[in-house]
Amino acid sequence: xxxxxERPPERSGGKTRRRILGTIGxxxxxxxxxxxxxxxxxxxxxxxxxxxxxxxGSSRYIGWSSCTSYRLCPNCLGKYIWYCSKSxxxxxxxxxxxxxxxxxQYSGATCYYA
Amino acid sequence: xxxxxxxxxxxxxxxxxxxxxxxxELSSRVTPGSGGSxxxxxxxxxxxxxxxxxxxxxxxxxxxxxxxAVALVLSTACTSCAKVAGQLRDQPELVAGQHIGxxxxxxxxxxxxxxxxxxxxxxxxxxxxxxxxxxxxxxxxNTSPSALVFQRGRLVSAFVFTDAAALRAAxxxxxxxx
Numbered sequence: 001x002x003x004x005x006e007r008p009p010e011r012s013g014g015k016t017r018r019r020i021l022g023t024i025g026x027x028x029x030x031x032x033x034x035x036x037x038x039x040x041x042x043x044x045x046x047x048x049x050x051x052x053x054x055x056x057g058s059s060r061y062i063g064w065s066s067c068t069s070y071r072l073c074p075n076c077l078g079k080y081i082w083y084c085s086k087s088x089x090x091x092x093x094x095x096x097x098x099x100x101x102x103x104x105q106y107s108g109a110t111c112y113y114a
Numbered sequence: 115x116x117x118x119x120x121x122x123x124x125x126x127x128x129x130x131x132x133x134x135x136x137x138x139e140l141s142s143r144v145t146p147g148s149g150g151s152x153x154x155x156x157x158x159x160x161x162x163x164x165x166x167x168x169x170x171x172x173x174x175x176x177x178x179x180x181x182x183a184v185a186l187v188l189s190t191a192c193t194s195c196a197k198v199a200g201q202l203r204d205q206p207e208l209v210a211g212q213h214i215g216x217x218x219x220x221x222x223x224x225x226x227x228x229x230x231x232x233x234x235x236x237x238x239x240x241x242x243x244x245x246x247x248x249x250x251x252x253x254x255x256n257t258s259p260s261a262l263v264f265q266r267g268r269l270v271s272a273f274v275f276t277d278a279a280a281l282r283a284a285x286x287x288x289x290x291x292x
């Protein structure tokens with residue numbers, strides 16, 4: 001092989017081919033996202049098996065201990081505490097504090113292995 | 115040659131994506147809980163076996179005199195309860211020929227009524243139990259989905275379950291004399 005061999009100059013269609021392949025690849029990724037992006041119907045609830053008014057991340061989600069002890073809502077009229085079975089091996093406790101007309105004020109939950 | 119290799123690689127990648135997509139669609143089309151499994155049912159141990167409630171709510175009165183009856187305890191705060199309610203609605207064969215009633219524990223009656231309407235439970239004897247007051251007072255039950263099995267109005271066993279079909283299979287053998 002000669003030391004003076006050089007790579008042939010890139011033909012002008014090279015960029016076009018790369019663009020086409022890139023478009024095909026992007027389209028494939030978008031298709032995959034569309035197919036796998038759909039979530040199957042789930043019954044996990046927004047915290048374990050609890051269907052809470054306020055989820056973790058909300059300022060009104062105060063956690064199980066605070067919810068069950070009323071600590072952050074001295075003016076709440078009442079609380080609703082119930083336990084649910086998420087799976088054969090896991091249960092959850094669900095807590096809601098409410099004011100008049102059963103307006104939810106705070107939520108809390110905990111999950112544990114049964 | 116490189117382009118051919120790239121094209122073949124792209125084709126293979128697409129085939130794998132399509133394969134997994136088909137598997138995912140197949141999985142999502144399988145009815146959840148079809149048949150259930152024994153692990154979906156757990157006995158509740160700390161229940162007053164042999165107890166007859168002091169008072170049966172009006173909608174559940176027919177359970178009191180039945181040779182064998184089941185009261186399903188659901189809650190509006192429980193999404194696994196929504197799943198079970200959906201099974202009762204979509205698979206009427208699960209309750210056919212059975213004396214089955216539904217107790218809906220809830221914080222307030224409005225939410226309970228909405229739960230009944232949303233899940234088509236009105237066709238079954240159903241009782242909206244505010245604060246779960248009846249089931250807690252009579253049986254100490256504050257967990258859902260749960261099932262109370264009665265014989266001639268007396269509690270003989272109780273279960274926590276996550277699948278109605280599995281519960282049906284587990285509850286039938288409960289024929290202990292009180």
